[in-house]
Amino acid sequence: xxxxxxxxxxxxxxxxxxxxxxxxxxxxxxxxxxxxxxxxxxxxxxxxxxxxxxxxxxxxxxxxxxxxxxxxxxxxxxxxxxxxxxxxxxxxxxxxxxxxxxxxxxxxxxxxxxxxxxxxxxxxxxxxxxxxxxxxxxxxxxxxxxxxxxxxxxxxxxxxxxxxxxxxxxxxxxxxxxxxxxxxxxxxxxxxxxxxxxxxxxxxxxxxxxxxxxxxxxxxxxxxxxxxxxxxxxxxxxxxxxxxxxxxxxxxxxxxxxxxxxxxxxxxxxx
Amino acid sequence: xxxxxxxxxxxxxxxxxxxxxxxxxxxxxxxxxxxxxxxxxxxxxxxxxxxxxxxxxxxxxxxxxxxxxxxxxxxxxxxxxxxxxxxxxxxxxxxxxxxxxxxxxxxxxxxxxxxxxxxxxxxxxxxxxxxxxxxxxxxxxxxxxxxxxxxxxxxxxxxxxxxxxxxxxxxxxxxxxxxxxxxxxxxxxxxxxxxxxxxxxxxxxxxxxxxxxxxxxxxxxxxxxxxxxxxxxxxxxxxxxxxxxxxxxxxxxxxxxxxxxxxxxxxxxxxxxxxxxxxxxxxxxxx
Amino acid sequence: xxxxxxxxxxxxxxxxxxxxxxxxxxxxxxxxxxxxxxxxxxxxxxxxxxxxxxxxxxxxxxxxxxxxxxxxxxxxxxxxxxxxxxxxxxxxxxxxxxxxxxxxxxxxxxxxxxxxxxxxxxxxxxxxxxxxxxxxxxxxxxxxxxxxxxxxxxxxxxxxxxxxxxxxxxxxxxxxxxxxxxxxxxxxxxxxxxxxxxxxxxxxxxxxxxxxxxxxxxxxxxxxxxxxxxxxxxxxxxxxxxxxxxxxxxxxxxxxxxxxxxxxxxxxxxxxxxxxxxxxxxxxx
Numbered sequence: 001x002x003x004x005x006x007x008x009x010x011x012x013x014x015x016x017x018x019x020x021x022x023x024x025x026x027x028x029x030x031x032x033x034x035x036x037x038x039x040x041x042x043x044x045x046x047x048x049x050x051x052x053x054x055x056x057x058x059x060x061x062x063x064x065x066x067x068x069x070x071x072x073x074x075x076x077x078x079x080x081x082x083x084x085x086x087x088x089x090x091x092x093x094x095x096x097x098x099x100x101x102x103x104x105x106x107x108x109x110x111x112x113x114x115x116x117x118x119x120x121x122x123x124x125x126x127x128x129x130x131x132x133x134x135x136x137x138x139x140x141x142x143x144x145x146x147x148x149x150x151x152x153x154x155x156x157x158x159x160x161x162x163x164x165x166x167x168x169x170x171x172x173x174x175x176x177x178x179x180x181x182x183x184x185x186x187x188x189x190x191x192x193x194x195x196x197x198x199x200x201x202x203x204x205x206x207x208x209x210x211x212x213x214x215x216x217x218x219x220x221x222x223x224x225x226x227x228x229x230x231x232x233x234x235x236x237x238x239x240x241x242x243x244x245x246x247x248x249x250x251x252x253x254x255x256x257x258x259x260x261x262x263x264x265x266x267x268x269x270x271x
Numbered sequence: 272x273x274x275x276x277x278x279x280x281x282x283x284x285x286x287x288x289x290x291x292x293x294x295x296x297x298x299x300x301x302x303x304x305x306x307x308x309x310x311x312x313x314x315x316x317x318x319x320x321x322x323x324x325x326x327x328x329x330x331x332x333x334x335x336x337x338x339x340x341x342x343x344x345x346x347x348x349x350x351x352x353x354x355x356x357x358x359x360x361x362x363x364x365x366x367x368x369x370x371x372x373x374x375x376x377x378x379x380x381x382x383x384x385x386x387x388x389x390x391x392x393x394x395x396x397x398x399x400x401x402x403x404x405x406x407x408x409x410x411x412x413x414x415x416x417x418x419x420x421x422x423x424x425x426x427x428x429x430x431x432x433x434x435x436x437x438x439x440x441x442x443x444x445x446x447x448x449x450x451x452x453x454x455x456x457x458x459x460x461x462x463x464x465x466x467x468x469x470x471x472x473x474x475x476x477x478x479x480x481x482x483x484x485x486x487x488x489x490x491x492x493x494x495x496x497x498x499x500x501x502x503x504x505x506x507x508x509x510x511x512x513x514x515x516x517x518x519x520x521x522x523x524x525x526x527x528x529x530x531x532x533x534x535x536x537x538x539x540x541x542x543x544x545x546x547x548x549x550x551x552x553x554x555x556x557x558x
Numbered sequence: 559x560x561x562x563x564x565x566x567x568x569x570x571x572x573x574x575x576x577x578x579x580x581x582x583x584x585x586x587x588x589x590x591x592x593x594x595x596x597x598x599x600x601x602x603x604x605x606x607x608x609x610x611x612x613x614x615x616x617x618x619x620x621x622x623x624x625x626x627x628x629x630x631x632x633x634x635x636x637x638x639x640x641x642x643x644x645x646x647x648x649x650x651x652x653x654x655x656x657x658x659x660x661x662x663x664x665x666x667x668x669x670x671x672x673x674x675x676x677x678x679x680x681x682x683x684x685x686x687x688x689x690x691x692x693x694x695x696x697x698x699x700x701x702x703x704x705x706x707x708x709x710x711x712x713x714x715x716x717x718x719x720x721x722x723x724x725x726x727x728x729x730x731x732x733x734x735x736x737x738x739x740x741x742x743x744x745x746x747x748x749x750x751x752x753x754x755x756x757x758x759x760x761x762x763x764x765x766x767x768x769x770x771x772x773x774x775x776x777x778x779x780x781x782x783x784x785x786x787x788x789x790x791x792x793x794x795x796x797x798x799x800x801x802x803x804x805x806x807x808x809x810x811x812x813x814x815x816x817x818x819x820x821x822x823x824x825x826x827x828x829x830x831x832x833x834x835x836x837x838x839x840x841x842x843x
Contacts, residue, residue: 185383
């Protein structure tokens with residue numbers, strides 16, 4: 001089924017990370033991602049990586065789930081690493097025709113690979129341990145200050161919620177429409193670019209039509225359930241940061257400070 | 272002669288993953304040319320998977336599907352030819368409509384077959400007539416039709432390929448009683464006129480009793496029964512254990528039989544009346 | 559039983575497309591739904607029954623006549639949300655009415671809109687999910703549920719708003735027999751145990767025979783109404799309008815026509831009993 005995609009899926013659980021305030025989680029994970037790029041040498045880089053590994057351990061989500069999300073991007077990681085191999089100075093290690101691989105290139109490649117992989121793992125921790133709804137809820141609250149600039153924060157969050165809810169439904173629907181058109185002899189696999197693009201119409205048009213029908217139904221169902229925008233709305237799940245969140249913040253701040261200290265005290269590994 | 276045969280047919284979803292599930296398990300059956308087959312079984316019994324292997328939308332994990340004695344996967348590149356010969360109408364087929372006009376949409380199937388434009392149009396018009404769509408419908412947009420009309424357009428789109436075998440997956444789902452009645456009548460008359468083979472998947476035992484020569488009962492990935500309609504519906508208790516029912520009229524007569532009255536199995540109202548009349552007359556209470 | 563919804567001489571026309579005259583979907587329909595009743599609303603597609611459902615919770619407003627919900631006029635904007643809270647509407651397609659990606663969060667959607675305090679929402683959501691026997695699925699994603707389960711979650715979403723009445727617009731049309739019986743069992747229990755008024759719009763006669771009262775609509779009007787027995791005894795009238803009757807009902811009807819004094823029966827048990835009374839005694843051995 002195309003509906004079962006590992007990346008970006010919530011895996012219910014009761015781990016400390018599942019119980020954390022999603023706002024704190026988002027901010028901290030964002031912080032670590034920034035510091036992945038702030039780190040200029042391997043010691044400094046090791047700190048956010050350690051944090052990511054600790055988070056993975058604490059999340060209680062099976063390792064193979066993480067492997068799956070890494071597998072999805074492994075090509076991009078390899079590609080960027082290989083590109084980076086050819087940049088940077090230092091000793092020449094290997095000569096391939098007009099291209100040279102230097103020691104600096106190797107450390108660049110490793111550096112960039114670790115950065116991307118950690119970034120992916122950190123976002124996986126976030127999506128695995130946070131339900132889509134609390135994720136959008138947290139984003140809604142974090143963006144609240146933007147209301148001053150007339151940003152429709154509630155509407156944006158509602159759109160995200162609905163999009164997340166309907167992605168699997170529409171994927172399933174795509175599957176069904178494809179089968180139906182194949183049964184009428186639609187040829188989706190052969191032909192040139194133009195032909196293939198044309199062959200998609202019998203799938204895209206019904207998909208569009210059905211999305212509109214669903215949107216119409218959904219709007220009606222929401223109105224029937226007294227939806228009238230964000231005004232006067234309450235939430236079942238109130239977000240409140242607890243002791244665990246405070247501790248996580250403290251540890252994270254320390255780690256980030258350590259990254260800066262390492263950057264200052266130790267020579268950079270990037271060339 | 273058998274038009275479709277399944278030999279040791281097995282289909283496994285997600286093979287090699289921890290989520291693998293056997294949806295069809297070693298099914299053997301043979302369907303004769305011109306038969307009207309009813310397919311019943313509750314959701315998850317494997318019936319949807321089974322019918323999708325018949326036109327090569329799903330490739331069996333093991334075993335074979337034979338069309339006119341030839342394995343449909345003998346030449347995987349020619350699988351599209353199989354789909355023209357085994358026409359498949361999915362549930363809620365109106366969701367597949369996409370063309371500007373009804374005629375163009377019905378023509379989609381036949382035009383994929385590489386026929387001449389004239390032949391394509393002839394077939395589309397004939398198919399439209401089979402499902403009772405009059406001439407003035409053909410130039411309309413399919414999106415401005417009613418639900419029942421859209422469904423008929425979609426069914427015509429498959430009939431227009433002139434398949435030897437027509438598979439319909441719950442064609443009457445969601446229609447009102449009048450729409451259901453009209454559609455079933457059209458399907459049976461199409462079957463009679465064309466003399467081809469029809470497989471009708473349905474949850475409505477009344478519809479199956481009305482149309483089918485033989486019934487295939489799928490249960491727990493297996494073909495639990497494959498016998499003439501009357502024989503299958505005579506085994507009401509077994510069907511109930513599989514979460515299926517028999518038509519209400521059949522049930523009433525079997526309840527009477529259990530209480531000792533000598534009545535046979537009835538599939539239709541007329542049959543029930545015929546079974547009951549002699550007995551009632553013996554009772555002598557006619558006013 | 560006191561009157562809960564009352565439609566008085568209601569007519570309704572959708573906004574016509576350009577250049578076309580408006581056509582009435584409903585023409586002077588009067589209908590009463592009493593508190594605590596289980597009413598089945600029957601009729602063909604396009605007979606106006608879905609329009610009726612939307613008039614009951616002020617999703618649509620009548621173009622002529624009046625609709626009152628517990629004495630409140632549905633055109634009164636001040637009570638709009640109160641009416642929608644009291645009269646919940648469940649739609650046909652279970653996929654298109656669930657908003658959130660987690661079952662319990664979807665059920666919470668209604669009370670959240672009403673501004674109910676968080677602890678109270680939690681309590682209502684748990685209760686509603688238990689009432690439809692979906693509590694164990696509270697953390698599941700809706701798309702992984704069966705049709706019958708999704709529809710029960712949709713019902714829970716309405717119950718969490720503590721309605722007086724639930725209107726269901728062909729809730730079983732897209733379900734398999736198992737899903738259908740799950741949904742029916744659920745709404746009958748809600749009606750019996752919590753006294754919630756139910757208006758069930760359906761095409762299935764076997765669902766209608768279980769109601770307290772049946773209203774049959776045709777072509778924008780009420781064709782007939784009464785207890786299931788009163789309605790289904792009019793086999794001729796129903797057949798004339800191409801509506802189904804249960805096979806049991808038809809069998810006793812036909813035999814009656816042949817001169818056997820059979821009562822009107824609604825299900826197989828009744829039919830067998832009726833026949834047994836007229837069949838000759840079973841010979842022993």
